[in-house]
Amino acid sequence: MPLRDEPRPQLSVGEVARRSGVAVSTIHFYEARGLIAAERNAGNQRRYAREVLRRVAIIKVAQRAGIPLAAIEEALRGVPHGHAATAKDWQRLSRQWKDMLEERIANLTRLRDQLESCIGCGCLSLQECPLRNPGDRLGQAGSGAVLLRPRAPRR
Template identity: 45%
Template sequence: MPNPSRQGLLTIGEVASRTGLAVSAIRYYDDQGLVAARRTPGGKRMFLRSDIRRLSFILIAQQMGFSLEEIRIQLKQLPLERTPTKRDWEKISRGFRSHLDARIAMLERLRDRLDGCIGCGCLSLEACKLYNPGDRMRETGTGPRLVLQKQADE
């Protein structure tokens, strides 16, 4: 095989160095189809430079709490065979934006309601007698509904 660096390919060690990910994590993402390593005749994994961006996106998305399946769905919109364009990344960011907006709204509800009734049905706080007298919220479902569900006034 010709010199990989002349073809614009990077070794897994070079990709690890550039992304800060462990080699084992990069192998895992490759095995999961989130990136697509090229193989040398000897089986060595080689990566396009554009895989650095894909792997960095995976790292960021995981730190934001997205599951690998959610990340996979978004990454399917990006080409594996070429470097993604600005338009490609704009498309994927629109999909992620709606998920992020929903998470931000839920975090704001959590922040704003955590010191009061969260709608869990425990009736242990004095304020729950005001928010949920007689545990009437049990009729609407289970769990911390005041935090998890968007209210009509929002």
């Protein structure tokens, strides 16, 4: 166990990759995106604080839940580098992502229900099918290439 005055042991990129279960290239990618941070030693090798393992775990869980990387980046801005994420941090992060997941669940449920009503139909109607042509606004202007029709001259 290190004494209080001794620096905490740091991990190489290979150790972080092995312990977190991701590829070295993924660790480099996360660092390039600012999701994790490393220091350089005298030999210019990356060295990571042990806290980075928890950040990588949070990133992996969020990605598994389908959270876009941009949303993960934004959320992790509130967890400073070098700070071991706590249960309180996780609660804050998961609250931020909950609405996004609820919306995705609602959209997928709607899509599932639309699929069920469409099975066997085979029409793929350009005017009526909510799957093939959702929210068709141009179809209301008539058939054909309505965007290419010449406009009437202004008077």
